[in-house]
Amino acid sequence: MSSLKPYDAVLLLSFGGPEAPDEVMPFLENVTRGRGIPRERLEEVEVHYQHFGGRSPINDENRLLLANLREQLDLAGVGDVPVYWGNRNWAPFTTDVLREAHEAGARRVLTVVTSAYPSYSGCRQYREDLAEALITLSREGRSLRIDKIRHYFDQDGFLQPIADSVAAALQSLPDGSRVVFVTHSIPDVMDDASGPLGNAYTQTHREACAAVAERVGTVPEWDLVYCSRSGPPSQPWLEPDIGDHLAELKAKGVPGVVVVPIGFVSDHMEVVFDLDTEAEEIAQGLDLPFVRAATSGRAPAFAASLARLVVERAAAERGENPQRPSEAGAGAWHDVCPATCCTNLRNPDKPAACGVDWVLPIDKSAEASAAPVGEAAR
Numbered sequence: 001m002s003s004l005k006p007y008d009a010v011l012l013l014s015f016g017g018p019e020a021p022d023e024v025m026p027f028l029e030n031v032t033r034g035r036g037i038p039r040e041r042l043e044e045v046e047v048h049y050q051h052f053g054g055r056s057p058i059n060d061e062n063r064l065l066l067a068n069l070r071e072q073l074d075l076a077g078v079g080d081v082p083v084y085w086g087n088r089n090w091a092p093f094t095t096d097v098l099r100e101a102h103e104a105g106a107r108r109v110l111t112v113v114t115s116a117y118p119s120y121s122g123c124r125q126y127r128e129d130l131a132e133a134l135i136t137l138s139r140e141g142r143s144l145r146i147d148k149i150r151h152y153f154d155q156d157g158f159l160q161p162i163a164d165s166v167a168a169a170l171q172s173l174p175d176g177s178r179v180v181f182v183t184h185s186i187p188d189v190m191d192d193a194s195g196p197l198g199n200a201y202t203q204t205h206r207e208a209c210a211a212v213a214e215r216v217g218t219v220p221e222w223d224l225v226y227c228s229r230s231g232p233p234s235q236p237w238l239e240p241d242i243g244d245h246l247a248e249l250k251a252k253g254v255p256g257v258v259v260v261p262i263g264f265v266s267d268h269m270e271v272v273f274d275l276d277t278e279a280e281e282i283a284q285g286l287d288l289p290f291v292r293a294a295t296s297g298r299a300p301a302f303a304a305s306l307a308r309l310v311v312e313r314a315a316a317e318r319g320e321n322p323q324r325p326s327e328a329g330a331g332a333w334h335d336v337c338p339a340t341c342c343t344n345l346r347n348p349d350k351p352a353a354c355g356v357d358w359v360l361p362i363d364k365s366a367e368a369s370a371a372p373v374g375e376a377a378r
């Protein structure tokens with residue numbers, strides 16, 4: 001039995017990204033399947049990826065995070081537990097990785113999702129991916145139980161590396177420069193449905209922004225703005241856009257900006273294109289001094305905070321009532337999602353794992369062929 005009892009494996013679960021030019025369009029089709037994203041938007045985003053040789057930085061960032069997490073789990077005394085990496089939209093795919101874990105003997109897996117905040121995209125959609133994998137694997141006679149650690153927007157290991165980078169950036173900018181936090185825009189209705197009570201996406205972001213500003217110490221004012229809007233113009237998404245906001249700050253006489261990708265765990269395409277390429281060009285055009293602050297993803301402290309949450313959750317599952325530290329905002333996020341958490345607005349009944357209401361759907365065809373489906377996950 002592993003020292004992370006009752007779990008016998010950890011899964012780092014992420015978004016995925018292409019690594020070669022001919023992978024870009026198939027990847028974008030995976031991301032947007034059935035999601036009503038206009039074709040023109042896809043063609044526009046394809047150019048962003050081709051700009052970087054068709055290779056997203058996200059997988060290398062995750063390989064490094066995987067190594068750091070491995071190291072921090074060793075330091076936390078759970079060196080014998082295997083750590084796997086899988087993605088929603090590109091290889092290594094979640095189902096294949098979980099099959100491999102099962103083959104190696106794993107029966108209970110604890111998942112770490114690379115999204116710090118709750119929303120459909122950052123929470124439930126990953127839980128739907130896990131449910132789909134569990135359904136596929138059960139048809140193969142493989143039974144697994146999967147849980148997911150709580151969101152970590154409130155953890156020191158996430159916030160402090162950002163704050164250190166912001167403080168350093170402010171040193172290099174004129175006095176009175178503004179701290180502009182940026183996250184991925186989502187449809188207004190998706191924010192309205194985030195978390196069990198709604199608007200948790202924007203609310204938890206504000207808590208994280210306030211905590212970073214507090215750690216920097218001398219920041220009088222900050223803003224939370226958005227990038228990477230993708231739906232049709234007729235649908236309201238969170239605003240203002242970073243580009244428009246920079247123009248507005250310039251017009252107000254702000255002497256410089258530090259742009260902080262607080263919504264992103266690592267330097268993936270949204271960061272290196274939408275901020276480092278597009279927003280920086282806008283700032284240059286405005287003659288507005290611009291520094292982009294770091295993401296936390298590469299910091300050992302970040303992996304250490306994930307390892308701490310992994311160990312905490314295992315203790316909770318053993319019934320040990322561990323402390324649940326929260327270093328920002330309104331307290332620790334829940335471990336197990338209530339049924340109403342981050343509703344899927346297009347398909348509210350789609351199965352999602354790691355929630356109070358998860359049960360493996362009964363598979364009539366499997367029953368008819370008497371295939372062993374194993375026990376339900378809950």
Ligand SMILES: CC1=C(CCC(=O)O)c2cc3nc(cc4[nH]c(cc5[nH]c(cc1n2)c(C)c5CCC(=O)O)c(CCC(=O)O)c4C)C(CCC(=O)O)=C3C
Pocket residue numbers: 015016017018028031032035037041042045056057058114115119121122184185186187228229230231263267268269270
């Ligand atoms: C909240 C959120 C996160 C953070 C949480 C998390 O990490 O999950 C996130 C992460 C990411 N989003 C990414 C890429 C893309 N997101 C898209 C589209 C969308 N994102 C949305 C939201 C989010 N996205 C939404 C509401 C859409 C509209 C379509 C839909 O409703 O699903 C599209 C389609 C084209 C476009 O329109 O941009 C792409 C290519 C990458 C990989 C980057 C790389 O390759 O380095 C990452 C990490």
Ligand SMILES: [Fe+2]
Pocket residue numbers: 184
């Ligand atoms: Fe996205």
